[in-house]
Amino acid sequence: MIKQIFCLVVLLFLVSCNSTKSPTQNHKKNSSSTKKTIVYSKNSSANGVATKRLEVVNQYIEQYKGIAMSNMKNFGIPASIILAQGILESGAGKSSLAVNSNNHFGIKCHNDWEGEFVHHDDDSEKECFRKYNDPAGSYKDHAKFLTTKKRYASLFSLAKGDYVAWAMGLRAAGYATDPLYPEKLIAYIERYDLHQYDSQVLGKSVVNAPVSNRVDNQVVNGDCTLYEVQKGDTLYSISKKFNVLVEDLQRKNNLTDNAISIGQKLIVK
Numbered sequence: 001m002i003k004q005i006f007c008l009v010v011l012l013f014l015v016s017c018n019s020t021k022s023p024t025q026n027h028k029k030n031s032s033s034t035k036k037t038i039v040y041s042k043n044s045s046a047n048g049v050a051t052k053r054l055e056v057v058n059q060y061i062e063q064y065k066g067i068a069m070s071n072m073k074n075f076g077i078p079a080s081i082i083l084a085q086g087i088l089e090s091g092a093g094k095s096s097l098a099v100n101s102n103n104h105f106g107i108k109c110h111n112d113w114e115g116e117f118v119h120h121d122d123d124s125e126k127e128c129f130r131k132y133n134d135p136a137g138s139y140k141d142h143a144k145f146l147t148t149k150k151r152y153a154s155l156f157s158l159a160k161g162d163y164v165a166w167a168m169g170l171r172a173a174g175y176a177t178d179p180l181y182p183e184k185l186i187a188y189i190e191r192y193d194l195h196q197y198d199s200q201v202l203g204k205s206v207v208n209a210p211v212s213n214r215v216d217n218q219v220v221n222g223d224c225t226l227y228e229v230q231k232g233d234t235l236y237s238i239s240k241k242f243n244v245l246v247e248d249l250q251r252k253n254n255l256t257d258n259a260i261s262i263g264q265k266l267i268v269k
Helices: 001-018 026-032 046-075 079-089 096-101 134-148 150-156 165-172 181-191 193-203 233-239 244-254
Strands: 117-120 125-130 214-215 219-221 225-230 264-267
Touching: 046 079, 046 134, 046 193, 079 134, 079 165, 079 181, 079 193, 096 117, 096 125, 134 150, 150 165, 165 181, 181 225, 181 244, 181 264, 233 244, 244 264
Parallel strands: none
Antiparallel strands: 117 125, 214 219, 219 225, 225 264
């Protein structure tokens, strides 16, 4: 009887030990199933677009600066104005007129044109534009266009280094219908230092633009106020400083995004 009781006690003890044993088998598996948080950095394409635009414009300048300086020597039109007009009118050589017709200045047929032509929507539908065999022909025709039309005669009394006066004069003579045409030309000239090519032709180290006032990184050229971008500036902060809309700054300076760089000159008024 005592033996049976002893065996029963041992059996109960063993059962009790098994029931209190903690399950550690799945601990490793559970710890490895913790969710990982993946952090994505915001990578805006704006800087990439701006960089690409700079490359396109700089390539255009490099390709045509020689022709522009040659035309300045032969026809008296500032190289900076020629290049700025080419960049603006042709989208730095990427517009359909430039690509398909080698027309870099948007020159229409008019009554005296006897060469090839294409129809292109502009101020009106299906307007007649001149077509050239190569871009050099477009540059030469642009120079002849300005030198032979009476309404542009007053331009050639202006100083060759005064690109601001030339930009304003083109608009006043009716070259373009865009009221901001002078400001856009000036913005390109200032942004890409196109006046350096005027300097090379004129034999000067610096071309002095007519400046009526210079205060707090601002330059007032006639009706156009330029602001030089400083460290920490954004388009938004500049818009607040001059009480203009960001969209207006983009439009005035031909910006496709909010990317700006230190030292860049922006038309603000």
